[in-house]
Amino acid sequence: MNVKAQITNNPWLHRFAVLTAIITFLLLGVGGLVTSHEAGMSVPDWPTSYGYNMFALPIKFWKGGALFEHSHRLLASGAGFFTTVLAVWLWLKDSRKWMKWLGVTAFLLVVAQGVLGGLRVTLKMNNLGVIHGVVGQSFFILICAIALFTSRFWREWVAGGKTFLVSRGLWVFVLATTILIFCQLILGATMRGQHAGLAIPDFPTAYGKLWPDTSADAVARYNANRVEVISTNPITPFQIILQMAHRIVALAVFILVAVAAWLSWKRLGGKSPLAKLAAFWLGLIVCQIALGAWTVWSNKAADVATLHVLVGALSLVTGALWCIIAFGRREGAANLAPAKTISGAFGTSPAMAANK
Amino acid sequence: MKSALSILAIGFFGVWQAASAADITGVITLKGAPPAETDLGSYIMGNPDCAAMYQGQKMPTTHFYVVGPDGGFADVVVSLKGVTGKSTGASAPPAVLDQKNCVYTPGILAIQTGQKLIVKNSDMCVHNVHSAPTVAGNAEHNDVQMPGGADLTYTFPKAEMFVKFECNVHPWMKAWVSVLDSPYFSVSDKDGKFVIKNVPPGKYTIEANHRKLGAQTQDVQVKDGDVTVNFTFEIK
Numbered sequence: 147m148n149v150k151a152q153i154t155n156n157p158w159l160h161r162f163a164v165l166t167a168i169i170t171f172l173l174l175g176v177g178g179l180v181t182s183h184e185a186g187m188s189v190p191d192w193p194t195s196y197g198y199n200m201f202a203l204p205i206k207f208w209k210g211g212a213l214f215e216h217s218h219r220l221l222a223s224g225a226g227f228f229t230t231v232l233a234v235w236l237w238l239k240d241s242r243k244w245m246k247w248l249g250v251t252a253f254l255l256v257v258a259q260g261v262l263g264g265l266r267v268t269l270k271m272n273n274l275g276v277i278h279g280v281v282g283q284s285f286f287i288l289i290c291a292i293a294l295f296t297s298r299f300w301r302e303w304v305a306g307g308k309t310f311l312v313s314r315g316l317w318v319f320v321l322a323t324t325i326l327i328f329c330q331l332i333l334g335a336t337m338r339g340q341h342a343g344l345a346i347p348d349f350p351t352a353y354g355k356l357w358p359d360t361s362a363d364a365v366a367r368y369n370a371n372r373v374e375v376i377s378t379n380p381i382t383p384f385q386i387i388l389q390m391a392h393r394i395v396a397l398a399v400f401i402l403v404a405v406a407a408w409l410s411w412k413r414l415g416g417k418s419p420l421a422k423l424a425a426f427w428l429g430l431i432v433c434q435i436a437l438g439a440w441t442v443w444s445n446k447a448a449d450v451a452t453l454h455v456l457v458g459a460l461s462l463v464t465g466a467l468w469c470i471i472a473f474g475r476r477e478g479a480a481n482l483a484p485a486k487t488i489s490g491a492f493g494t495s496p497a498m499a500a501n502k
Numbered sequence: 503m504k505s506a507l508s509i510l511a512i513g514f515f516g517v518w519q520a521a522s523a524a525d526i527t528g529v530i531t532l533k534g535a536p537p538a539e540t541d542l543g544s545y546i547m548g549n550p551d552c553a554a555m556y557q558g559q560k561m562p563t564t565h566f567y568v569v570g571p572d573g574g575f576a577d578v579v580v581s582l583k584g585v586t587g588k589s590t591g592a593s594a595p596p597a598v599l600d601q602k603n604c605v606y607t608p609g610i611l612a613i614q615t616g617q618k619l620i621v622k623n624s625d626m627c628v629h630n631v632h633s634a635p636t637v638a639g640n641a642e643h644n645d646v647q648m649p650g651g652a653d654l655t656y657t658f659p660k661a662e663m664f665v666k667f668e669c670n671v672h673p674w675m676k677a678w679v680s681v682l683d684s685p686y687f688s689v690s691d692k693d694g695k696f697v698i699k700n701v702p703p704g705k706y707t708i709e710a711n712h713r714k715l716g717a718q719t720q721d722v723q724v725k726d727g728d729v730t731v732n733f734t735f736e737i738k
Contacts, residue, residue: 210671
C-alpha cells in the first residue's frame with residue numbers, strides 16, 4: 147500500500163492546526179505577562195471573574211493586573227475551543243489512528259491546563275503556577291507536532307521523498323539537548339514562581355563576582371539594598387543558586403546546540419531541512435541568551451522577561467520538532483526511506499556524501 | 503466566703519500589677535545611607551484609575567527606609583520576645599489598613615493574634631486584597647473589594663512577622679502586617695520613637711525588627727519605673 151496515500155491530504159486541517167499553535171504561542175506570551183506583572187491573583191475567583199461570567203466582564207475592570215489575567219483567561223478559552231475543534235476534526239477526518247488519539251491527548255491536556263490555572267488561583271497554590279507554566283510549554287510542543295504531522299512536508303517526508311538518514315548518535319545528542327532545554331525552562335519557571343524579582347542583579351558577573359557569596363550575612367546585605375517594587379519577597383541563597391544554575395545551563399545549551407547545528411550541517415548537508423532547522427535553533431539560542439542578559443540589565447522588565455519566556459518556548463519546540471522529524475530516519479530505525487547508513491555517532495562515513 | 507476572698511485577692515493582684523506596670527520607651531536610629539527609594543510614578547501612570555488620583559500631585563515612592571532628620575528610624579516593630587499567650591486581641595479595638603490613592607496606609611502595621619484587622623477601600627477603583635502569611639494556622643486570603651464595597655475583616659490566630667498584603671491589580675501596592683501574641687509591642691514613629699505600654703515587672707528580651715534589616719534584641723528588666731531602650735540599625 148502506498149504510504150503517501152495513507153496520510154490524508156487536508157490542507158485546511160493543517161492550517162487550523164497552525165492557527166491553534168499560534169494561539170497557543172500568544173497564550174504563552176500573555177501567561178508570561180501575567181507572571182511578569184505579578185498579576186496572577188488579581189482576579190480572585192474562577193471560573194467567574196469578579197463574580198461575572200468570564201465572557202461578560204465589564205470593560206471597566208480590564209485594567210492593571212486584571213487586564214493581563216482576564217486576557218489570559220479569555221485567550222485560554224479560545225485555545226481550549228480551537229483545540230477541541232482540532233481534536234474532533236482529527237478524530238473524524240484523519241486516517242491515522244495514532245493521530246486521532248494525539249488529538250484526544252491535546253484536548254485532555256488543554257482541559258487539565260485550564261483547570262490547573264484555575265486551581266492555582268482558587269487554591270492560592272504558588273507551586274501550581276510553576277506546573278501550569280511547564281504544562282503550557284509541553285502543550286505547545288504537542289500542538290506544534292500536530293501541525294507538523296498534518297503538513298504536506300510530513301507526508302513527503304514519510305513517503306521517502308527526502309532521502310537521508312540521521313546517525314543514532316546525532317539523534318540522541320539532539321534529544322538530550324532538547325531535554326536539557328526543557329529542564330532549563332523548569333528552572334526558569336521555578337525562578338519566576340518565587341516572586342522575588344532578580345536574585346542576582348548583575349550579568350555576566352554575579353554580585354560583582356564569578357560566583358556570588360551566599361552566606362547569611364551576604365544575603366541579608368543583598369536584601370537590605372534591594373528596593374523592589376513588584377516582586378518583594380526577600381531573596382534566599384536557594385534563589386541565587388537557582389539563577390546561577392540557570393546561567394550555567396544556558397551556556398551548556400548554547401554549546402550543545404552549536405555542536406548539533408554544526409554536526410547537522412556537516413553530516414546532512416546545508417540543504418537538508420534538519421540542518422536548516424538546527425541553524426535556526428542556534429539562532430534562537432543566541433537570541434535567548436541575549437534576552438536573558440537583557441532581562442537582568444533591565445531589572446526584569448516585564449516585556450523583556452516575557453519575550454525571554456517566548457523565545458525559550460520556541461527553542462524547546464524547535465529541538466522537539468527536530469527529534470520528531472529525524473525519528474523515522476535514525477540509523478537502524480524501521481523507516482520507509484531508501485536505505486543509506488551513517489556509521490558511528492559523530493564519525494565520518496561514506497553515506498555522508500550521499501546525504502549532501 | 504472562701505470564693506469571695508479569692509476574687510478579692512485576684513482583684514487586688516490585678517490592681518497592684520497595673521499600678522506597678524511600666525512603659526518601655528526608646529528611639530530607633532539608622533546608621534549609614536539607605537538605598538534611594540523607587541518612584542512609583544511610572545507604575546501609577548500606567549493605570550488610568552490610579553493616575554487620575556494624582557493629577558498635579560507628587561507621586562509616592564516606596565518607603566522601605568523612613569528616616570527622620572535626626573536619624574530616627576520609622577516602621578520598626580518593637581516587641582517583647584517570647585511573651586506568648588497574653589493576647590488581648592479578641593477585645594482590642596480593630597486595626598485599620600486603608601487603600602487610598604492606590605497605596606496601602608500604613609505600610610507597616612502590627613496587631614495582636616485574634617485582633618480584627620479591617621481593610622478599607624477608599625478608592626474609586628477595584629482592588630484585590632491578597633494576604634500571604636507563611637506560618638501554619640494563618641490562612642491566606644484573596645478577596646476582591648469593589649469601589650465603595652464593604653470593609654473586609656481578617657484575623658490571624660498565630661504570631662507572624664511581616665505578613666504581606668498586596669493588590670495584584672496594582673502590584674506596587676504592598677503592606678506588611680506583623681501579628682504578635684501579646685499587647686506588648688509598638689511600631690516606631692517618624693522620629694524613630696516607640697512606647698510599649700503597661701509592661702508588668704520582670705525580665706524580658708526586647709526585639710526590634712525591621713522588614714529589610716532584620717531583628718536586634720536587648721535584655722531589659724522592668725521594675726518600678728519606666729525603662730528606656732534604644733536600638734541602632736546599620737546599613738552596610
